[in-house]
Amino acid sequence: MKKSSILIGSAMIASLVACSGGLPTLKSSIPLPDTGLGISAPSVPGVAAPKPTLGYSETVNYWGFIKPGQQSDGIVDGKKKAYYLYVWVPAAVAEIGVRMISPTGEIGEPGAHDIVSDSFKAATPEEKNMPNWFDTWIRVERMAAIMPDQIDAASKKPAVQKLKDDDDGDDTYHEERHAKYNSLTRITIPSIPKSLDELKNIDTKKLLVRGLYRIAFTTYKPGEVKGSFVATVGVLGVPGTPGLSPIVHSNPEELQKQAIAAEEALKKALSGSK
Numbered sequence: 001m002k003k004s005s006i007l008i009g010s011a012m013i014a015s016l017v018a019c020s021g022g023l024p025t026l027k028s029s030i031p032l033p034d035t036g037l038g039i040s041a042p043s044v045p046g047v048a049a050p051k052p053t054l055g056y057s058e059t060v061n062y063w064g065f066i067k068p069g070q071q072s073d074g075i076v077d078g079k080k081k082a083y084y085l086y087v088w089v090p091a092a093v094a095e096i097g098v099r100m101i102s103p104t105g106e107i108g109e110p111g112a113h114d115i116v117s118d119s120f121k122a123a124t125p126e127e128k129n130m131p132n133w134f135d136t137w138i139r140v141e142r143m144a145a146i147m148p149d150q151i152d153a154a155s156k157k158p159a160v161q162k163l164k165d166d167d168d169g170d171d172t173y174h175e176e177r178h179a180k181y182n183s184l185t186r187i188t189i190p191s192i193p194k195s196l197d198e199l200k201n202i203d204t205k206k207l208l209v210r211g212l213y214r215i216a217f218t219t220y221k222p223g224e225v226k227g228s229f230v231a232t233v234g235v236l237g238v239p240g241t242p243g244l245s246p247i248v249h250s251n252p253e254e255l256q257k258q259a260i261a262a263e264e265a266l267k268k269a270l271s272g273s274k
Contacts, residue, residue, distance in 0.1 A: 056234030105129025132227035148259035155252035
């Protein structure tokens with residue numbers, strides 16, 4: 001048996017194991033290649049077995065908290081108060097996945113590599129649990145920045161493109177309470193063209209290029225957004241692409257600093273490896 005097949009099979013098993021009392025794994029919409037190992041998803045009574053799909057190349061969890069009455073960052077659809085998270089994607093990718101779960105109380109606490117906002121750190125366990133939550137609604141937008149030093153300026157301008165909305169599309173969390181109110185959207189590029197003729201028909205607006213993206217989040221119905229949440233961003237890129245991990249922050253000025261630092265560190269690492 002090839003070593004690559006063993007590794008793929010092991011990764012598949014790990015991705016299909018249910019997370020009990022923790023944050024569920026976010027996987028892409030791309031079907032997992034058949035390894036011939038006869039591996040199937042574990043069955044859960046009353047729940048359809050998940051289809052085997054590729055795990056994201058990189059995922060980032062952002063834990064946040066919106067205080068009751070907190071000033072919104074903008075308005076969605078002319079009536080709903082919205083808050084923003086900014087995402088820097090350092091390289092072109094085939095798919096971006098964004099999920100939001102609220103509240104976080106029963107999920108647990110952030111992991112060692114998660115991004116945790118100051119507001120989440122300051123919130124009490126009671127504030128992070130019921131009844132402080134919101135019925136999440138998300139929109140992913142493309143912003144006008146393709147270089148890290150353009151992030152802050154681009155955040156002050158309107159979005160270049162609305163990529164996708166979602167209300168309750170989460171297919172990763174089957175717990176009764178969360179299954180009905182969480183949001184998840186997966187945005188993919190068009191099919192790879194097989195000829196020059198097909199290349200002419202590609203909608204370039206659907207390409208997921210390197211750059212700045214924005215997650216606007218609010219409630220399904222107009223109302224107050226309050227309570228804890230965890231947003232997970234996943235990207236699926238070319239295997240082995242260095243520095244692919246997205247960076248997430250609610251403050252675009254701080255995100256710009258982090259994105260510039262990450263790019264400089266990557267350049268230094270690559271130059272040292274030659």
